[in-house]
Amino acid sequence: MISLQNIGRMLLPAAVLAAGFGFWELVVRINDIQPYVLPSPLTVFQTLVSDWPVLSESLGVTLLTTLEGFIAAAIGGVALSLLFNQSKWLEYSLFPYAVILQVTPVIAIAPLLLIYLPQQTAVIVCAWIVGFFPVLSNTTLGLNSVDRNLAGLFQLYGASKLQTLRYLKLPAALPYILGGLRIAGGLSLIGAVVAEIAAGTAGSGSGLAFRIAESGYRLNIPRMFAALLLLSAAGIVIYGLLALVSHLVLRRWHESALGKES
């Protein structure tokens, strides 16, 4: 049953959004602000529709980059974590560098990558760099959170390393891995956008961030807003999809996916 509280939770943010757009529209109209200074929401939507062919193509490019970066981050993060779990020495040797890669701002790394790598590759690498660390650290946390008694039980029944990994460690780490992936999804988008911005108009790319930069130079402010709107929507959809996947996978057993009273 949908309770009053649930309706409120969905309606209130929508009401705030509508009020915000209304206020914005009003301010622009009353003060007669020119679109190249601040476009009204209506102008932004009109641009979104009229520029859809260009923008949708750019959206596709950015989403593809994000997806590639995300997949690389997911595979890389989980694989690296499994490797670390097998060998403590490997973990001690490499983990600090994973941290360094994470704490160095990606916007500062991007120009270098663009020098050494083809642009499309550089953009994916950027998305990977920001995305893989949460997957790595969360998976590591998950693999180390296995119930000691359950581990003892596997030992008692003579489980092989592979069996222990498959039937115990990976399922136990799954909620953590999914949590990491949820963060990585948003971060991959950020990584892709940062690299596109760094590539700037000099680049041959045509992603959404490139459109924003390009429109900025041309003072096409409504299109900047429209592209920004699309980026924001893409981020929300990515997060929502990953949250949904997480919920569907965990709903039968994990606390995080259970209702309050069940």
Next chain:
Amino acid sequence: MAGPVVSETDIDAAGLAVRLRAVTKIYHSGVTALGPLDLEVAKGQFVSLLGPSGCGKSTALRLIAGLAAPSAGRVDVSHRASKADGCHPIGFVFQEPTLMPWASVRENVRLPLKLAHVTATEADRRIAEALALVDLCEFADAYPRELSGGMKMRVSLARALVTDPDILLLDEPFAALDEITRFRLNNDLLALWRKLHKTIIFVTHSVFESVYLSQRVIVMTARPGRLAREFRIATVEPRGEEFRTSVDYVAYCREVSSALAPSYSGQRGA
């Protein structure tokens, strides 16, 4: 790691399921947790290890199970010639149910068989048997979180029984349950023991539970755990609720309690 598998014929000839000889366990921190402890458990016997928390009774159980190696001494466990695939000589029940939350009751019970690569049809048959033993057939598809504490413990018991072990090791399995549930599970466990003729080593800190269940009660000292005294509980079998309220039972409990008291006197804040 020094496994518990030594001189099987010797121990089998003596009719023993488990034998500990001067077994000591010293942790890496230097703390002596156990021993030296000598213990012989005959096949088919129900033995309780009773002692204060931290006296090493759980450690003794882990040594018998082969989950840890003794620092000194010998642990011998009878290993019968394997009857079928996926038979394991030892079943272990922990203090917590220790179930995999991501798997249904059926899959939890299947685990030991899956690890031993038992075929699916054979496994299904044995899982059904084990679940029938603990009276949980209708809950095969439930998830652990949907079960009560007592039911989870019974799943844990079914999982230990599914490999048809000769020896059942139980580490304070009912300590976290309410009294009524504990009494029920006590009776269920006794019924299972009578039916299946397993050797059972039961660790507990409850005098009442140990006297009610076992043929022998081994009272242990505070850390490092050693044998303080041993009691044989001779009573009319099969035991039932009437034993729990009998004069005999109370007398045994009083005796065992007084033997246990010195183990607690050395403990601060106990």
